[in-house]
Amino acid sequence: MTVRNRFGTAAAIALMTTVGAVLLSACGPNDADPKATATTAPGTPGTAATGTSAPGGPARPSGPGTGGATTPAAKEVNGTSAANHLTISTGTQTVAMNGTTVDFGTVVRDLAWSPDGKKAAFVNGSGDLVVANPDGSGKVVLAKNPGGETWSHPSWQHAKPMPGQDVPEANERFNTIVFAAAKGNVLRLEKIATKAVGGTPEVLTPHSSEGGDESMPQPPETGNTWPNTGGQRGEIAYANTPANKVYIYDDYIRPATRELATGSQPALSPDGEHLVFVRSVNGHDHLFSRSTQWDQKAEKDLTPAAATDYTEPVWSPDGKTLAARTPDGISTLPADGSAAPVQVSTVKGLPAYRP
Template sequence: MSVRNRFGTAAAIALMTTASAVLLSACGPDNSDPGSAAPGATGTAAPGGTAPAGAAPGGGSGSPAPGGKEVNGTSAANHLAISTGTRTVAMNGTTVDFGTVVRDLAWSPDGKQVVFVDGSGNLVTAAPDGNGKSTLAKAPAGEAWSHPTWQHAAKDPSGNDVPGATERFNNIVFASAKGGLLQLESVPAKGGTPQVLTPSSSEGGTDNGIPQPPKTGNTWANAGGRQGSVAYANTPADEVYVYDDYIRPNTHDIGKGSQPALSPDGGHVVFVRSVNGHDHLFSRSTDYQQKTETDLTPAAATDYTEPAWSPDGRTLAARTPDGVSTVPADGSAAPTRVSTIKGLPSYRP
């Protein structure tokens, strides 16, 4: 079972039926189960746990350190950001106070905005400096939202799109949990009413014996590639899937694992799988006919979870019990710890 002792089916369902399910993601200030921090929880995003001097309650504070100096693993050069389930996010060699709890921070494809779940469990977008916050959608009572991702695809070059359209997809896909029911939902990036996203396959059906992907139990979505594909995990099956609806619905099973992340070009997916008592990072092609997997952390003596791709697709960042480590995406070297901040890594495009 992937993500050892933390994402088992029964445990995940139980988490999502409690009041604490509002915080399903693993971006809390410690290394407990995803969502262990309660709304308004405190924690430290950097040594000392304080925002830069002059931090305003509304957010937007922080400036890069002189000369691009790294602050606990982040810098303007490496694009790494770390959110901890508190008001502050480490990025650009500093900490930025968003003026509200930031959980599961993810970036827009152009790097000009972030999306996250706030302390009230709602979907919010903002500028990278914490200003310009906008609530896209408010979570209904008793429903927990987590792990948003920005699904974007340009207009179909074949001309099959609506005339005058410049975008085919510009949505926020996220996980929803209510009463033990896990499913993916989608809302326009400009805001609106969330709709259930039901992955399907045009190749599946009773006639050809190919099963349709599960409609429920889906979580941990991550979008990538030019066509807005979405990788996600199915908790009951402990499986990773890739969903593509650019031309026609097509969903295929990647294999056992959880917490998937798509490469910037959409050609590879990295995911988490438990091996010999530790959570390892695995990578494979998104082409379902190419089934070769690479264990990127074969000598793991700790747990590597919640992976994120660098913008150039050469590096992966992952959370560990001691902070954040990076590893070459081709597995050519062992992981290196780059930060002692315990939080969810992400990269600004």
């Protein structure tokens, strides 16, 4: 079964979560964002570290009966700190990060970070695709929404030339942002160069099946959404809504699209070797993982005891931790499923990790 649409069709596509401004307290020790604000939020978790280990490492619960140990770390406020790299966008002008909030001066939807963490991509209140600095300055409209379309979930596609493979233009060719575009009832993937200014996106059409065999069943050209990039070869995982399937698209050497799993909202690991996705089980949305290798099809339910919905998963930069959205905020868990999820934030928004 597909992930249950708790947000409505348009909201599930655009993640246009409208909540009150995020109010957090204190700043992380490395927070130098000039637009950061620090205000007290009644009822939020305390400002002591909540068991976060090394930067990007798995969150470890602390307290009686959890088996975890509190580790000294950068001050953490409602799930975010300079040490854990977690950020949360809420569909408002403010983004939670570094133990505080940053005012981007415009609505920020579906924020995603560049591979080096120096730029943020998002959809603004006008539906345009925008990139900006981490403090919200230096905003550039890569592509202006023509109207009548809903853009969502941008992701930075990138690649590095591999030894012995003649792809000298790889870095430039894959220096693009892929996103979902909905027009009417038609969903497609589109892409645009990260250096564009007021450019026109082009449709990204999934190519033929592995090996380029045109006699094989071809992947759907429409109904595609939730693109997510990972690894060093420009791979793109995405979901097809009508089929309730997750695919991976790779044209580094030659075009190839593979069906990987039944589910939605895929997220590729930083090394491109593993995939996490969402699937409904017994009335709740669970997180599943599997290898991206074609001959390794075993799947693992990372949240087998789920009593709530875990959606919109993202990987930490070191590939050890997952963050996911729940109806009550953000939870994290080890990427190998060795421990149950722990709620780290009451901020209700889209999680992302800044490298």
